[in-house]
Amino acid sequence: xxxxxxxxxxxxxxxxxxxxxxxxxxxxxxxxxxxxxxxxxxxxxxxxxxxxxxxxxxxxxxxxxxxxxxxxxxxxxxxxxxxxxxxxxxxxxxxxxxxxxxxxxxxxxxxxxxxxxxxxxxxxxxxxxxxxxxxxxxxxxxxxxxxxxxxxxxxxxxxxxxxxxxxxxxxxxxxx
Numbered sequence: 031x032x033x034x035x036x037x038x039x040x041x042x043x044x045x046x047x048x049x050x051x052x053x054x055x056x057x058x059x060x061x062x063x064x065x066x067x068x069x070x071x072x073x074x075x076x077x078x079x080x081x082x083x084x085x086x087x088x089x090x091x092x093x094x095x096x097x098x099x100x101x102x103x104x105x106x107x108x109x110x111x112x113x114x115x116x117x118x119x120x121x122x123x124x125x126x127x128x129x130x131x132x133x134x135x136x137x138x139x140x141x142x143x144x145x146x147x148x149x150x151x152x153x154x155x156x157x158x159x160x161x162x163x164x165x166x167x168x169x170x171x172x173x174x175x176x177x178x179x180x181x182x183x184x185x186x187x188x189x190x191x192x193x194x195x196x197x198x199x200x201x202x203x204x205x206x
Contacts, residue, residue: 037098037149039141044098044111047086051099054107055079058128090116090123090154100129100142108133111142113150121157123150127173134169143177151205161201164189174201 037044047055059074082097090096094116100109109129116123125146129139150156161179163170175181179201187195 037145039145041136041141042100042102042108042138042145044100044142044145047083047097047099049080049083051107052076052079052083055083055110058110058130091118098142098146100127100138102133102136102138106133108136108138109142111146113146115160121155122160123156124160124162125150126161127170139173140176143173147177147203151203156205158202158204162198163201164191165197165199166191171199177203179203 056074056076056079059079085093086097090113095112095114097110097112099107100111102108107130109127111128112126113123114126125143127139127143147159150159159179161170161174162185163174165171165184180203181199182202183200185198185200188198189196
């Protein structure tokens with residue numbers, strides 16, 4: 031098994047948060063469509079994001095989460111990938127991904143998920159990565175299936191999105 035650490039894929043590179051990312055993060059975090067799918071129901075302030083960026087140098091093992099910026103090899107920032115709900119005892123973490131509307135359907139998400147999966151399973155040696163996706167988010171369901179995540183559960187009427195409850199599906203990818 032090759033455990034060399036690389037955050038560069040075929041289409042994207044993943045990088046740490048930088049202070050100059052704050053305006054883009056503010057737009058994403060306060061986008062009502064994105065907030066509803068993430069389960070966040072209140073606006074995020076610039077100060078909260080500044081504090082978050084300042085603490086982003088801490089590891090997944092220290093704070094239980096990690097956000098990486100997805101940047102296309104051509105240069106523009108196209109999205110972000112999050113690892114959260116880290117459980118050291120169970121050796122698992124949950125993954126979330128967001129691609130800016132104007133960069134969707136270009137393969138950036140698949141490349142980013144594959145890079146992060148390799149990092150989590152081979153470098154960090156965690157046992158599994160979990161993804162929870164609303165079934166109405168068909169693109170994300172296709173993404174995780176294309177990245178070889180297996181469907182392990184359906185949670186009926188699990189998340190309120192828009193004006194009704196929607197089913198969530200749980201995907202997982204296991205290491206070794």
